[in-house]
Amino acid sequence: MVETINCDFFCKKNKIKKIDILKIDAEGSEINIIESLSDYLINISIIYIECHSKKNLKSIRDTLAKTHLCIKNFDK
Secondary structure (H helix, E strand, C coil): CCCCCCHHHHHHHCCCCCEEEEEECCCCCHHHHHHHCCCCHHHEEEEEECCCCHHHHHHHHHHHCCCCCCCCCCCC
16 A cells, blocks of 8 residues: 555645656556646646556547647557
8 A cells, every 4th residue: 555645736735836847657547647737737848658558648648638749659
């Protein structure tokens, strides 16, 4: 068991207004993290995401398309 907190809550609690680079490698929980930052995404300049699920990748891309441009997608 691992205690987790919402990323949006973490940023607000620590008065983080802007993130230059966010790296997400959460072994399947990437979409949960992105969704938890939905109101904050505009304040993140660059997001690197490692995703192993095509279903999750589509959800992530759909969510991020509102605020970010996908530069490179490496597919095996």
